[in-house]
Amino acid sequence: MQATLLEQAFDLLIFGMGTVFVFLTLLVFAVNLMSRFIQSFFPEPVIEEAPVATRKTASDAIDPTTLAVIQAAIRQHRDKQSRG
Amino acid sequence: MQATLLEQAFDLLIFGMGTVFVFLTLLVFAVNLMSRFIQSFFPEPVIEEAPVATRKTASDAIDPTTLAVIQAAIRQHRDKQSRG
Amino acid sequence: MQATLLEQAFDLLIFGMGTVFVFLTLLVFAVNLMSRFIQSFFPEPVIEEAPVATRKTASDAIDPTTLAVIQAAIRQHRDKQSRG
Amino acid sequence: MDTLLRLWQSTGIYHMQSGQMIMIGICLLLLFLAIRKGFEPMLLVPIGFGGLLANLPAAGLAFSAIEHALVNGTPEIGATLAQLAGLGTDTADATIYKTLTQGEPELHQAALHTVQTAGYNDGMLYTFYKVAIASGIAPLVIFIGVGAMTDFGPLLANPKTLLLGAAAQFGIFATVMGAVGLSYFGMDFTIAEAAAIGIIGGADGPTAIYVASKLAPDLLGAIAVAAYSYMALVPLIQPPIMRALTTQAERGIVMQQLRTVSKREKIIFPIVMLALVGLILPDATPLLGAFCLGNLMRESGVVDRLSDTAQNALINITTIFLGLAVGSKLAADKFLDPKTLGILALGIVAFGIGTAAGVLMAKAMNLFCKHKINPLIGSAGVSAVPMAARVSNKLGLQANPQNYLLMHAMGPNVAGVIGSAIAAGVMITIVSNLPAG
Amino acid sequence: MDTLLRLWQSTGIYHMQSGQMIMIGICLLLLFLAIRKGFEPMLLVPIGFGGLLANLPAAGLAFSAIEHALVNGTPEIGATLAQLAGLGTDTADATIYKTLTQGEPELHQAALHTVQTAGYNDGMLYTFYKVAIASGIAPLVIFIGVGAMTDFGPLLANPKTLLLGAAAQFGIFATVMGAVGLSYFGMDFTIAEAAAIGIIGGADGPTAIYVASKLAPDLLGAIAVAAYSYMALVPLIQPPIMRALTTQAERGIVMQQLRTVSKREKIIFPIVMLALVGLILPDATPLLGAFCLGNLMRESGVVDRLSDTAQNALINITTIFLGLAVGSKLAADKFLDPKTLGILALGIVAFGIGTAAGVLMAKAMNLFCKHKINPLIGSAGVSAVPMAARVSNKLGLQANPQNYLLMHAMGPNVAGVIGSAIAAGVMITIVSNLPAG
Amino acid sequence: MDTLLRLWQSTGIYHMQSGQMIMIGICLLLLFLAIRKGFEPMLLVPIGFGGLLANLPAAGLAFSAIEHALVNGTPEIGATLAQLAGLGTDTADATIYKTLTQGEPELHQAALHTVQTAGYNDGMLYTFYKVAIASGIAPLVIFIGVGAMTDFGPLLANPKTLLLGAAAQFGIFATVMGAVGLSYFGMDFTIAEAAAIGIIGGADGPTAIYVASKLAPDLLGAIAVAAYSYMALVPLIQPPIMRALTTQAERGIVMQQLRTVSKREKIIFPIVMLALVGLILPDATPLLGAFCLGNLMRESGVVDRLSDTAQNALINITTIFLGLAVGSKLAADKFLDPKTLGILALGIVAFGIGTAAGVLMAKAMNLFCKHKINPLIGSAGVSAVPMAARVSNKLGLQANPQNYLLMHAMGPNVAGVIGSAIAAGVMITIVSNLPAG
Ligand code: NA
Numbered sequence A, B, C: 001m002q003a004t005l006l007e008q009a010f011d012l013l014i015f016g017m018g019t020v021f022v023f024l025t026l027l028v029f030a031v032n033l034m035s036r037f038i039q040s041f042f043p044e045p046v047i048e049e050a051p052v053a054t055r056k057t058a059s060d061a062i063d064p065t066t067l068a069v070i071q072a073a074i075r076q077h078r079d080k081q082s083r084g
Numbered sequence D, E, F: 001m002d003t004l005l006r007l008w009q010s011t012g013i014y015h016m017q018s019g020q021m022i023m024i025g026i027c028l029l030l031l032f033l034a035i036r037k038g039f040e041p042m043l044l045v046p047i048g049f050g051g052l053l054a055n056l057p058a059a060g061l062a063f064s065a066i067e068h069a070l071v072n073g074t075p076e077i078g079a080t081l082a083q084l085a086g087l088g089t090d091t092a093d094a095t096i097y098k099t100l101t102q103g104e105p106e107l108h109q110a111a112l113h114t115v116q117t118a119g120y121n122d123g124m125l126y127t128f129y130k131v132a133i134a135s136g137i138a139p140l141v142i143f144i145g146v147g148a149m150t151d152f153g154p155l156l157a158n159p160k161t162l163l164l165g166a167a168a169q170f171g172i173f174a175t176v177m178g179a180v181g182l183s184y185f186g187m188d189f190t191i192a193e194a195a196a197i198g199i200i201g202g203a204d205g206p207t208a209i210y211v212a213s214k215l216a217p218d219l220l221g222a223i224a225v226a227a228y229s230y231m232a233l234v235p236l237i238q239p240p241i242m243r244a245l246t247t248q249a250e251r252g253i254v255m256q257q258l259r260t261v262s263k264r265e266k267i268i269f270p271i272v273m274l275a276l277v278g279l280i281l282p283d284a285t286p287l288l289g290a291f292c293l294g295n296l297m298r299e300s301g302v303v304d305r306l307s308d309t310a311q312n313a314l315i316n317i318t319t320i321f322l323g324l325a326v327g328s329k330l331a332a333d334k335f336l337d338p339k340t341l342g343i344l345a346l347g348i349v350a351f352g353i354g355t356a357a358g359v360l361m362a363k364a365m366n367l368f369c370k371h372k373i374n375p376l377i378g379s380a381g382v383s384a385v386p387m388a389a390r391v392s393n394k395l396g397l398q399a400n401p402q403n404y405l406l407m408h409a410m411g412p413n414v415a416g417v418i419g420s421a422i423a424a425g426v427m428i429t430i431v432s433n434l435p436a437g
């Protein structure tokens, strides 16, 4: 009984790690394939990243106080309404 | 069998369109009645519309950049909190 | 039958009010205990209250128009997205 | 041609009953009060609208599949169900329904299977009621949100005001006596019903709905409506009582400035309270547990996003469905009953007695405490947050333009919420242990 | 070693079937259209993704526990269930499933107990479908949100445009005829299925899903996909028809300025509409009741936080699960059926006819009304809010650069939503009263 | 008078047991760690509070109606149920409960009917557990939100870091061996329990809860607590191991700048991943399917309002109820068991082994790759997003003040989430196919 339990655990170890590695290795290949495919067929400048970029810079841009005010505004906007 | 099926479909067509028209015609009358009633008993200046109006103008007023900043702020306000 | 009903109601009154008072009196003692304990072991300046304070002042600080703009922005931010 | 007949027989006009007409009128009144007069609109708009839907003839939105089949179904399905119940076809729908649903589970199963295969489903409002109220979940979720909105600071700064919240609960239990008393006027309330009616005096919506759903589901509609309506009427109900029981001098009492309460105290308080509830009154743990959870999320300061959601998206969503579910209990057959008048009458009495008890308690405490309490804040003990506290403040300012009582009144005000939750727990405990009265 | 075998036998590749391959392709196409071409992405992203999940082999995400055990389970469990159903082991899974689930409730119970003890559970998407769609709740919740987003101002300013919304529903019923007609080409639709297909012409997603879930659940996937795809294609489908049926002069008609509508009218309208629906067509009360509730919350102005939640958190959450649930009906065995082609063909016809009917109605009304209507706004009567109204506006500007029709077109546009909800109610009423065709 | 007695017998003090005292202490400790020390407060606050509620005596908030009646009910109901189960009145509650609920469905039905008519209902937390976890829904919904918060950019820019996420899962399976090993010290774990314990090494909360709910519900409380506590302890657990296994030189390695990843790649990636999961490991599709859906909603850019809701209202609401539901498994009888100590011990080992495996894998890869990897990012492969990545960054800066590893570490970090979801799928597949060990 203990024996089989150990065997089962060992099976789990072998096949578990096996599957994890097989899967993620395949994923690596798939991703490389995808990226190469996309970059060759749809060569893109950094434009795509633009929105994200702007978003980031934007959120960095505003100084804490502005942010505080805005958040306070949002909170006030919420608190304004009476208890549900 | 096919016959009855066709009949049924025809019934649907007649009574369906019938009901739709009857209902919406009644609704037209009801709305006219309501509006006339309200306008005569509670004559109102355009004030009522004011809130909506201001809302609109307000949202048009703020220029995209302000909006961007604010949205960024909101997003930052959200992102600040760690993953649930 | 009516009698028992009255008795039951009377029981409710006595034991109900009794429990309510017992509970809240105990709570008064517990709170006093807690507060004295905390104040003696963790004497704190008003700092703790600061966040709340700032929050309040902040939300008072921003004038209605700013608030309007911001709320409009939030609304616009929402309305932008088409009906779900 | 007979399609036209079927169509006509399926119209609402064809099924319209006078009771439904009256209820629709009542619901329109509720909507008017909510929208035009600002009577607790958050709840009374969904409740009133739910009531409208529940009383639309033939729609059966507030009916279970079986009830819908019985009341609005074809004669065939009606006969089948009557037969299944072993009753004559001419038996009243209500009787058949009772037999089918309150007997053996197998019978219920069979009836369910019959009507579902015949294409009858639970009405929209019935589903909402089952999920939101019968499960007991919605009032608890509301309480999580309310807890997240509650600041116990004023109460912690002056704990003895908790006793005002205790005294004001007298309104609840006095009303129970009153309800039983009414039975001498031929209005037979069981002890469970009397208890459920009394909770109106708690002046706390979710608590009232929670108790009513457990002790007297059929009265839930009337009880919820009474509770929320009278909460909205607090500014009219309380002042005369408060004036009658206090002297100008008492109303002018200026209370000492409240100390600032440390974050630490605010964080530990909900846990202390929960522990106490757990030790003394297990049946009150769902309500107060939810309340404490919300408050802990608020004060801990480490889970602001959860606290924000509990105060907004979560409580709003729940409120919509809770309101509609309560509305489903405004069906004519349940609401149009002399009992409802009794409930409305008792409810306002409960508010009055609670108010008086709070004020008198404050005066009594002044005989012992050195820091005098302004008796006007006693009335805030009925809860009805934050309306009652504002009333206290208003009267205080009338008596003395420099006398701001709002913060002082918030203590008994939230204490009142705790008090009525405790009262709810006691009543559930005692009543559920009684042999059916 | 046999662990490896079991592992291999549990892979998707091992179970992959051609039908699933095709469906996955179709779902990827839907995602492409939604993301790249902007086809109603709010719904088609979740639907398309749900479709992908539903067709992943061996995962059984769209299966009930019993179906999952039958299709993807071990031979042992399959045999047990076949025996339970009193059928041979070689019987088709579908047959066994039908026997087990549509027979006596006891049999269903037993099968459920068997598979659960064997460790099979309902698939994720199946659960979503049961909770969101089979219960009928999700489309209603969406309608609450849509109601809270809808401004009836333009419609109230010019009520007769309601008739345009009525005329456009002709597309629905003509399509029912068409569906029945197809049965001459060997495509046997029942009357219920024909009605469900017709509703595509309503150009309103939630309504289509609601009707399909009640009248023809198996076709729901195809119907929802057709409805949303064609709603996205409105800018391509409508213009040619609109041009063909109108003269340059007619398209140039400038309509009189709309009056401003008072808040009071906007508040009372949803109640008036609900009353009318209740009196005439009870089966339309769930959809229109939800719609009116949302709109009342919006216009009453006293429950903004509820209205905001209904327009955002609530509708978004519901949309995600509604979409996934619809996707569960894109399983190969249900979608890859000649009927689907029929549905797609009929759907676009429905849109065309509805558009034409709306335009022609407008022209007809111009024969009687003194304030001329620009027939271009008639096409907006199919609903497809706000796309159809924008189309009317665009063509109007082409005909006359000063002619802004958007506001005028919003009237028939929302009228179209009401119209198709009414049509939905009628069809459910009539069909559910028919002897199964 | 006997009302007073009943009242006393219904108090918590009367029913208090030592086990509950201890558990309450443990839950207070959890709350302290969450609030004061910032241990994953989002989860540990609701979990800790849920634990408190679950251990309040006599309240039975974590009990089903039947269990509640057995444990806290009157002697009468206890006797009735024992009789129903065909057992003596003196039988242990647990035995009676097992007999009633795990036997024939009819028996369960009957017991349910008995207790409900006697007025016993499912406890609040029990309901939450049933709806949120037993259904398997809550962890999946959380994963939708997590997916919507995840940026796969860094991973796509350097895909080979996926292998680090694979290696780190060794902690999971090594721990399974460890759990089995403990059975030599008299701690008998079944293979299912061992697997559930191992998943702690995945350092991913929702995954751990999902697996535990499927393989070992009784251990769920301990497993979830261990998982979240150790995730919070990552900054203490990992650094020594990382330092021990790397040289100053290795830690100083500066990795090449990551390329910017196109929107298109980000949109297609979740679909590619889903396809691969579907083909290889169907049992991992619920978790990774939800994850991919959330990420697709995020990256597609056309459903921002759905993505926002998934990241906020939806995930927050779900987190509150998930936490409370997990707390329901902190009931004394389930948690106070030597096994729990074993679980806690194994859990930290799992984290350690996973960390080491990740680091060593990175060093191994450096033997083959021309672009050297800084082994410090290997430890991020255990997931524990974003804590583990921050740890890598911190140690990197200590070794070389110009060496910012955060972005590089995010790759293996999210890869770790995928890796443990895969591991979860494998274990569920294998274990559920095994004859019960
Ligand atoms: Na109260």
Ligand code: NA
Pocket (backbone or CB within 6 Å): E201, E202, E203, E204, E381, E382, E383, E384, E416, E417, E418, E419, E420, E421
């Ligand atoms: Na329409």
Ligand code: NA
Pocket (backbone or CB within 6 Å): F201, F202, F203, F204, F381, F382, F383, F384, F416, F417, F418, F419, F420, F421
């Ligand atoms: Na992991």
